[in-house]
Amino acid sequence: MAAVQAVLQRCNPSLMEPGGNPEPDGAEAAGVVVFLTDRRRIQKVLWRQLFALDSMMSLLEGLQSAQQLLTESCPPHPEGGARARWKALKVERMSMVEETETLLRSLQDKIQQIHKRRDKLTNLVQHLHSKKQHHQKLERSLHQAQMSLRSYNGQLAQLRVEAGTVLGQLIGWERFRNEQLLLITENIIHVRLLAISQSELIVELRPWFSSDPTSYELKSLKLSVNLSDDERFTLEVKEVPAVLLEDWMKGRRVELSCDLQEVLKCYVAQAWLLSEIQVLRSSFAIDWRSDQRLLVYLKTASLVCHLQVEEGYPSVGRVRLLSVRRDGKHVNMSGLKPPPSVLSLTSWLVFLCSSPLI
Template identity: 60%
Template sequence: MAEVRAVLQRCDPSLLDPCGDLDQPECSEAAMMILYLTDSRRIQKVLWRQLSVLDSMMSLLEGLESAQQLMTQPCPPQPEGGARSRWKSLKVESRSGTEETETLLRSLQDKVQQVHNRRQKLTQLVQHLHNQKQQSEHLAESLQKAQDALRLCDRQLTQLRVESEAVFSQLISWQQLRDELQVYVSAVQDVMQIKLLSFNHSELCVELRPRPSSSLSSSELEPLKLSVSWTHDDRFTVQVNEGTAGLVEDCMSGRRSELSAALLEVMQCYVGQAELLCEIQALRSSFPIDWRPAQRLLIYLKSASQVCHLEVEEGYPSSGRVRLLSVRRDGQPVDTSELKPQKTDLSLTNWLVFLCSSPVV
């Protein structure tokens, strides 16, 4: 074995190089092809060199007479003949083939990548088309529902139009009836001397316009405003509104069947005091007064500290008189002995004028 290695060393030292490990890790198909071609080229190169060495050895052995001559004879020069040139040409062809193969493999890899990209794009387009198809189906369902709802609305609108026309015709007839009733109510109010102001489920407001039997006109006497309320136990309450010239009975109550009699009583009481109430209503626009019908007392506020009390007798102004009860200054009574008007029988208006102009008070 040592002799063979020595012969190989003398002929071609590169033949002693190891061939290398042919085991390679797993890779892509193109890389495996490159490794395969590279290994095949290396194997072919080694085989070619071995054949060349074998041919040289056979030629050398044919010319030797003994083995001792093989050891002593110098190493012949390497031939430059046709075998080596052919080997070089094959080597060039192999290298060009390898380069062409590598170029083709790279081109194949590019095309494979392009195919992969196009496949991904195609998958995305298919998914997009699928989504659009689902959306179109949903839109078609929504459109169908909207059309059904529109047809239903059209039917309901037609029905409502028919009903509205019927209601409108009834409304016209009711308006005509209302106008006729208003005419009747106005006529009844003129006769009954009562005007309805407002009403709800538990209260109504009326205005009484009595016709006084004296020389006073109905325009001089302010209308009497009343609030009539009732409860669930069939009872009513009549309240004279604030601001109207006071009556003795500001509030009345009773059963609902007695309401007409109560209103008539209030009206008669109001008419019976028509002249007094007209005078009080006229005085309120000129003097700061307060009328208390229960005590038949008129309070005159001359100043912030002076208050005068006047008593109005029953039957005034025909039979009753007005007299001065007291005058108070800062809550203390004032001596009224010096207050002597020229006339002893003064009207309510004259008394207020006298007190307003008197320097004693």
């Protein structure tokens, strides 16, 4: 009841005067307290609205134009009193909490680093101990190896003397074997040794010729055989005659004899074509590209003809005119019709040389 009187005294002192209405009972007093509390809450809202309206009216009275309202910055929010101090304390508390959390995280990281370093140090000590034991074992093994090495040095000296005697015998037998092998090889596979050094052999392949007197004479093929330390060899053509050697240009030294036979067989297989090309070189400006089986005929300084020689020429394959170019541009070959007798490479070159169409 005293609390109700205090509220009534604060809100409406006239209710507490003696000449007024009789003192209300508890239920009525409680209802009055609720009413006054709601009324005070409504008044506070109205006071805030009136304060905001008064501030807006004061701001509008001080403006010169509507454009000034759009361009002028908002007035600062008034801060002061207990609310400002409470906000400042709240900000300070949040800052201290964040700082404390940061310090705790940093302390936790340092503790983890200390644990890691301690574990690492323990592992290093164990590793050092194992290294020390391994070093002691190596020292014992080294001592035993030195003792064995002294024993082996004596045996090695004795073996060197014996090996020198055996090596002399082997050199003599190898020289005799090479001489006999050279004679046999020269007579059987038509290979003649022209020069020899420690790492290179120069040989001449002498192909057999046909008994046909009309066949072309095929020149000998000179090759350079380069020997390496890893028991392998490399072939290199010493002169101009073109021959396809890609499959036998490299190999093991023990396969040299067989590869020379294959080279000779390949060279003889192309005997007709290569011999014909060798004869044509003396009469025509030609270039033979063996990898493409293409013959390039330079009729004049600006006119170039390309002839394709098919596999199996002259018995099976034939010669085709691929293109004619003048100053790098293609020439129309529709009117260029050779007679049926033009079948061989020589006939083609004679026809192209004498044709007035190109």
